[in-house]
Amino acid sequence: MSLIVQKFGGSSVANNERVFNVANIITNTYNKGNDVVVVVSAQGDTTDDLIEKANSINPSASRREMDMLMSAGEQMSVALLAMAIEKMGYPVVSLLGWQAGFETTSTYSAARIKRVRTDRIKKELDKKNIVIVAGFQGLNRFDDITTLGRGGSDTSAVAIAAAMKADLCQIFTDVEGVFTADPRKVSNAVKLEVISYDEMLELATLGAQVLNNRSVEMAKKYDIELEVLSSMSQAPGTIVKENVNMEKMLISGVAKDCDVARISIIGAPDRPGIAFKIFSLLARKDINVDIILQSVGREGEKDIAFTVASSKGDEAVRVLSEHKAILGESARITKDDNVAKISIVGAGMESHAGVASTMFEALYDAQINIQMISTSEIKISVLIDKKDADRAVNTIHSKFFD
């Protein structure tokens, strides 16, 4: 007998038919003699609808009250899913985040899980109940409801799996697993049987939105084997775990991220500490910087370019413009939204030379200009013109996988 944690996203429970489909998956797992703990998100568009409702009353509502409102979404979905399982004749109980023992930091709307007190879940499993837990939510030290931020249900599932030492944590989504590229865009994209935590992390942060990266980090930390699979098909998914044998596979995927803006500072004074000052300014405003490129400009000057999330582009320009004293009065600040970041990820590239040059060759063959380059041990990212993005993914994917 194994303990299996299953997580279902909002689209997997968007309507009654899908709720019963999910109930089927759960009871099949239970019928095989497993203990089953299920984490579920709010149904379909519920969260967006609630946000819209809140905005119509008070667009600058406190995060505490937003969390009070949002957490009702999962409350409804756990109850409805439990009712479907009751209908099928199985013993089941739904639990809210706080009932399932989720203790979080006190930061509303972006709380982090401090611990999961598993007494209640264990008690329910001892009674042979299927346990349905509201994802995305917990309780802080003030006894107030917090939410974990978008994608938090994945993290809820992995946290339960870690606290309960589960044998497997299955993340059901609307895709069949992790692919070497977006299968809607790249016709010969291949589903991976297995991928390492680190590769999955790089893919998650690079716009391949299969798994929330906090959940992968947590799975890595507690060595929880994840399976990413679709609730709509019977196909096996992709296993995410440590120590994947990468000998055969050089890279595990090509990812595209169009939610990116390039900020350029042309003609900053060539003084020590200028980069430090710029990036600490941005950090203080919670603006995360990704690729950074610094080049020599005209005499006594530097050109600095970096990328931020599209939504932070204007704020980055504003913050920098308000501190012209640091940048020098003659520096020019520009923003370019017409860019995309294309990345390849693979633990194999650490030990294999030539991965970068193969990628660059593919782009050269397709006559796509590279604006910026960034590399890590298992990732190479390039910034290119947004209009070339899909073509770039296809040509790189063909080079590595055909």
Added chain:
Amino acid sequence: MSLIVQKFGGSSVANNERVFNVANIITNTYNKGNDVVVVVSAQGDTTDDLIEKANSINPSASRREMDMLMSAGEQMSVALLAMAIEKMGYPVVSLLGWQAGFETTSTYSAARIKRVRTDRIKKELDKKNIVIVAGFQGLNRFDDITTLGRGGSDTSAVAIAAAMKADLCQIFTDVEGVFTADPRKVSNAVKLEVISYDEMLELATLGAQVLNNRSVEMAKKYDIELEVLSSMSQAPGTIVKENVNMEKMLISGVAKDCDVARISIIGAPDRPGIAFKIFSLLARKDINVDIILQSVGREGEKDIAFTVASSKGDEAVRVLSEHKAILGESARITKDDNVAKISIVGAGMESHAGVASTMFEALYDAQINIQMISTSEIKISVLIDKKDADRAVNTIHSKFFD
């Protein structure tokens, strides 16, 4: 400075405009230097919508899961109301039933409040916060969410008022107070300035659905002054309290209840204990019996008639039919839904003779036949043909109030 508890029903917060209207009432009360605790129901049709959703998945869902689902309704409304008050610039905090300290019995969907632990509410009032509490819900000893049943938000409000020793508990509804008859039906119905708990209780159980009767019982027990008033008007409402001076007012209202069925047992054997057996049978099935009439039938037989709620009529007939051995094989059981119960209520009738005969005279003048009569210290009810109900209310009202 006073402590005022205000309760707003679902229709009072049905849309954004009404939410802000309620926020205005609350902040006006707060501005006068009062501590304000607000109890609010789920918005408009939310509860009905949730019930419908549950039924579409599992019409016989467990009550525990129903309560889990239902309680999300108030959770959303407290958050949205708090956001509106935040928008107006006031300090506010919303609390769920369990956060506000509502401990209940464990009966799901019909829990009773055992106590309200007021630490959290007091702490929030000390911080000068307006406190918005989710009505209708609490927590049982299993740490599971319970609901108090329909109309439970009134009870929530009175329970807080009792536990906090509030100076006043205002129940805002969509009517301006308690009237001598339904003002939509009786043109010269008068709003009462004041009414006693007992009269209010009789009216509440007699189909004048202004206040939930559990809340009035609790207010009486803890001597909490209630005010029933409209959230849509500035008019003062009706005060409900003990020791009302009733010298001037003989009766305080005429009420109509069409949700009633008459069950007749014709030709039961005239044996001792037959009535006891019949009514204990019904009691075991949770069927409440109201007016009872027993008369001598043919020799050696009894005729027994009684009223139950319409919804219980068929079940009552079925239960009795299954126990023909008790009733005697020759007894006939019939049900009549075409009846209405008309009642007059007034603490004054205890010390004033002739109230009953005035009522009967009014019905005689209007040529309305009385089928059954029931009386208590402060109430007289008659059962009549349903088609005569509105005419009966008008003619009785005129007799007493014109």
